[in-house]
Amino acid sequence: MIKFNTRSFVRYVHVYQAKKLSKGVIESAATHDLLQWLGFVKQTQSGLVHWLPMGLRTLNKITHVIKYRMNTYGRAHEVSLSTLSPRALWLRTGRWGNSELFKLKDSKGAEYCLAPTCEEEITSLIGAYVSSYKDLPLLAYQVTRKYRDERRPRGGLLRGREFLMKDGYSFDVTKESAIETFNRMNKCYDLIFQDLRVPFVSAWADSGDIGGDMSKEYHYLHETGEDVLMKCTSCESVSNVETCNSYPVKEGEHGGDVDVRYALNKERDTLLCLYYPKGRTLNWNHVKGIMDDDIDLALRETSNDKILEIFSEKYPEDEAMFASVIRVMDCRLNSHSNFPDFPLKQYLKSNFAQLTGESLVDAVHQEICGECKEGSLEAAKSIEVGHTFYLGTKYSERLDGKFMTKDNNEQLMEMGCYGIGVSRLVGAIAQVTRDEKGLRWPKSSAPYEISLCAAQFDSKVEEARDLLSSHADELWIDARDKVSLGRKISQSHCLGIPLCVIVGNKHWPHVEIEVRGRRVSDQWHAKYNQLAQEYQWTMLPASNDAFEKHRVHKNHLSDVAAILLTDM
The missing domain is CATH 3.30.930.10 (Bira Bifunctional Protein; Domain 2)
Incomplete structure (x- = not known):
């Protein structure tokens, strides 16, 4: 267990005390800033951090x-x-x-x-x-x-x-x-x-x-994630947008402008002309699959002009008409789409091939799943x-x-x-579990599972600490002087500690437990119905903005804490 006096606590949460974080500040703060303010990490330079004791x-x-x-x-x-x-x-x-x-x-x-x-x-x-x-x-x-x-x-x-x-x-x-x-x-x-x-x-x-x-x-x-996942409403397959194959709701539905990217096969003697709707993102994984891996992906960031220059080096001017060309048409295009000019002035039809009905672009929300071809795709950031x-x-x-x-x-x-x-x-985890009151760690990753707060550190707090000895490694005690009990509780909640045990004079030998952790199941409730009378354990009514609260006799504090933590 860790007992914090004012000086040691400042080392952990030095900026937190200075900023006196309000609900509005917490809500608008980037998660990385919140982790720094709360003393989990300290960024030294862009992309580099020192790990502090909490973190x-x-x-x-x-x-x-x-x-x-x-x-x-x-x-x-x-x-x-x-x-x-x-x-x-x-x-x-x-x-x-x-x-x-x-x-x-x-x-x-x-x-x-x-x-x-x-x-x-x-x-x-x-x-x-x-x-x-x-x-x-x-x-x-x-x-x-x-x-x-x-x-x-x-x-x-x-x-x-x-x-x-x-x-x-x-x-x-x-x-x-x-x-x-x-x-x-x-x-x-x-x-x-x-x-x-x-x-x-x-x-x-x-x-x-x-x-x-x-x-x-x-x-x-x-919603802040950089990746995009696509899930089918029918077959329920889930894939990254980079590998998700999709089809339009209606084939050939795009009649507007067309973009083209030029590419080469691995021998660099065949020009690939990839046509797809303007504004969509070309998916190189799809192209690779269509060409049976015979594509030089090292050139995928190369400009169209440079691709044509490399291709022309394979054919002297008098042999250019013998060049091999494959045009690949995205299935969203139709004959009325506005295609760009073809890059070659002369070519032999016998060396010219065209593939149609292929999907060349990243999937988007509500298109048809390329796996089952029945369900629609739902996009989600991750x-x-x-x-x-x-x-x-x-x-x-x-x-x-x-x-x-x-x-x-x-x-x-x-x-x-x-x-x-x-x-x-x-x-x-900090990003996806936080809320307007601060961090909200699951038990498995919380720096401490239980905080012990009181207006002042006295014999009652020492007794509560001893009663929680089975949780000693997961117990965090806020023993700061000149800090109000309400502030200690709110800071415990902001740090994301799942349970806050509150010791006061008014209800002793009963203590209160405020639940900050988010439950993944409801197993605790059966234990509550079974043991409430024996443990002198009551669940207190809470207003809409308040935390779930329990009151229990001090002799059963450790058992009740363990029961409440089971689901977090």
């Missing part, structure tokens, strides 16, 4: 939830890899050129990066130990700091340059067993996010630069907090991650990777 307790509690499930259900081995990763490994995987890497040199001129993720390091490490199929499967994870040179850090803890991350990696003999591990880890993630007690959704997603052809994201729905990937052999192939099979043949290990943004979770 560190929340961070450690979330970490404990994750480690428990990874160790038990996940059956994983915990490791701790070096933060410095040598350039040679990243060159072998082709990721050294990533613009978000923090790079540095040692005194001998050797180059390293600060690891933003550890596929290179873990594959190299496991490859040095695994020699036989008998050594597999294997699953390792760590919870450690990662670094990413974000150009525009934003959202406080949601997108920083230094962050705490849980990253796990699996190694299997076959693709089938690797997918089984991938599915098992998704069930493990379901348990982790259930334990955190904040409603979440999982969605199929784009694997991005990590690689692989199967990935799943975990999200908290919130905050991503976890991501799982089936990687295949992308990294084991490039880093020589091999083993000997039962038949004494060399074979590449099949891999998966599994990430959770631990520090990001602190910001995300």
Whole structure:
């Protein structure tokens, strides 16, 4: 338990006392500012924070939830890899050129990066130990700091340059067993996010630069989120907008202006002309699927003029008419749509192909689901907090991650990777659970589960503290002088502590409990009906703006606190 006098409390909530936060200030404040005012973190520069005692307790509690499930259900081995990763490994995987890497040199001129993720390091490490199929499967994870040179850090803890991350990696003999591990880890993630007690959704997603052809994201729905999820009203499939395929309510419904993006196949000898409604966002994942992966995505940020210039280099002027061209028409277009001029003056019809009826753009709200083709799509903004990937052999192939099979043949290990943004979770949970009175943590992530408040620290408070000894590690005592009881209670609520135990002279030996936590179930009520008389436990009437209140005899304070916390 922690007892705060005025001086120590100022170290925790130094700005909070100075600002005297009002309801209006709290409501309008950004969540990251609120976390700073309340002494959870202190931002030093954009994207960088110091973790203060309150914030560190929340961070450690979330970490404990994750480690428990990874160790038990996940059956994983915990490791701790070096933060410095040598350039040679990243060159072998082709990721050294990533613009978000923090790079540095040692005194001998050797180059390293600060690891933003550890596929290179873990594959190299496991490859040095695994020699036989008998050594597999294997699953390792760590919870450690990662670094990413974000150009525009934003959202406080949601997108920083230094962050705490849980990253796990699996190694299997076959693709089938690797997918089984991938599915098992998704069930493990379901348990982790259930334990955190904040409603979440999982969605199929784009694997991005990590690689692989199967990935799943975990999200908290919130209007401030940067991601967009689409859910079908019929088949109930949920996917990130980056992977969601959709169709218009009526095919060919767009008769207005048309945008075009030019692209090239991997050999750069075929020009792709991608036509879609002006104002919509071209979805490169859809294009990749249509072209069976034969598209040079390295050029997706390249201008149309530059694409045409690169394409023309493949064909001398007298051979330009023999160029291969594929026009891809989005299914929302029709013959009356206003198409831009075609870029080539001459071409042979035999080298010209056209694909129609394809969906090339990001899905939007109320379009038809591309999976079942029956339901309509509902869009919702969200905050991503976890991501799982089936990687295949992308990294084991490039880093020589091999083993000997039962038949004494060399074979590449099949891999998966599994990430959770631990520090990001602190910001995300704070964001989605806060209200007009401040933070409102679930029990699993609250810095303390119970606060003990009184007008002054006296023998009654000491007795209440002793009666709550079974909650000692989760007990926070506000023993400040010259601070009113009402202010102490409101500050406890603003900090998001689920229960506030109030000790006063008026009702002693009974004490009051104000409930700040949000319930995820209603199990406590059955216990209340069963034990109310024995425990001298009454639920007090509350006005519309007041908190739920209970009064209980001090001898049963600990039991009642435990019952009330069960559902939070």
